[in-house]
Amino acid sequence: MCGRYALNATAGDLIEHFGLISCPEWNARYNIAPQSSIPVIRLKPGAGRVGQLVRWGLIPSWAKDPSIGNKLNNARSETAADKPAFRSSFRRHRCLIPANGFYEWQAIEVEAKVRKQPWYIHPTEPGALFAFAGLLAAWNTPAGDTLVTTCILTTGPNALMVPIHDRMPVILAPEQFDTWLDPDNPDVDGLRGLMQPCDPDLMAAYPVSPAINRGSAEGSECIKPVEVVS
DNA sequence: CCAGACGTTGTT
DNA sequence: GTCTGG
DNA sequence: CCAGACGTTGTT
DNA sequence: GTCTGG
Numbered sequence: 001m002c003g004r005y006a007l008n009a010t011a012g013d014l015i016e017h018f019g020l021i022s023c024p025e026w027n028a029r030y031n032i033a034p035q036s037s038i039p040v041i042r043l044k045p046g047a048g049r050v051g052q053l054v055r056w057g058l059i060p061s062w063a064k065d066p067s068i069g070n071k072l073n074n075a076r077s078e079t080a081a082d083k084p085a086f087r088s089s090f091r092r093h094r095c096l097i098p099a100n101g102f103y104e105w106q107a108i109e110v111e112a113k114v115r116k117q118p119w120y121i122h123p124t125e126p127g128a129l130f131a132f133a134g135l136l137a138a139w140n141t142p143a144g145d146t147l148v149t150t151c152i153l154t155t156g157p158n159a160l161m162v163p164i165h166d167r168m169p170v171i172l173a174p175e176q177f178d179t180w181l182d183p184d185n186p187d188v189d190g191l192r193g194l195m196q197p198c199d200p201d202l203m204a205a206y207p208v209s210p211a212i213n214r215g216s217a218e219g220s221e222c223i224k225p226v227e228v229v230s
Numbered sequence: 231c232c233a234g235a236c237g238t239t240g241t242t
Numbered sequence: 243g244t245c246t247g248g
Numbered sequence: 249c250c251a252g253a254c255g256t257t258g259t260t
Numbered sequence: 261g262t263c264t265g266g
Binding site for chain 1: 235236237238239240241
């Protein structure tokens, strides 16, 4: 779950919304897929929150083969603190991933065949952004460079998501940002406690065209509401 | 102890 | 690096 | 997440 | 079936 999302905010929007001290330029995107370079927000101790572009698909520091990053787009929040692939990232390298909304595919049966209807889920409040809870990892390339990668934590569905899908991203509220982002926060149990489905009243959803399925589809038509054809 | 895996999603 | 399986 | 490819050898 | 690319 959460394998596709939209971020059409500008760097200025992110700076304002999340109180960043810096943020790389960003061109609006409506169909961001794993392996893309995406902006994450992390806390630079003693300085403040910064935006940084990293690759979506976590490569643990110990990986010999970076292709493991093709699979680690998400981490189950229920177990991430304990799994070898995510443990050290959960302890020390947490981030937020800003999004205007995300996509989920709803399996619906039509004439005894399963069809997948994509939905777009966005904040109820106009102009608001989601902040997904994410993890970071730094991997040393054979060439001697450092490749920073990320993944999105997932959790069970809230009431809005239940009809659509059985997983959703962990979405944090502004009052939780500091606790989550502080790399020196040693309270793993407290961090675990943040890993909950968010209040369903904060989100709204509508179906979109299956044109989104194609990873190369781009533009605001990706989030245009459609009638469900059944 | 060493060797080998280390993950999620969805689908069967 | 750290955990699980043998 | 879904779509689309999935291979080698040798030659240009 | 499984991996890579978008």
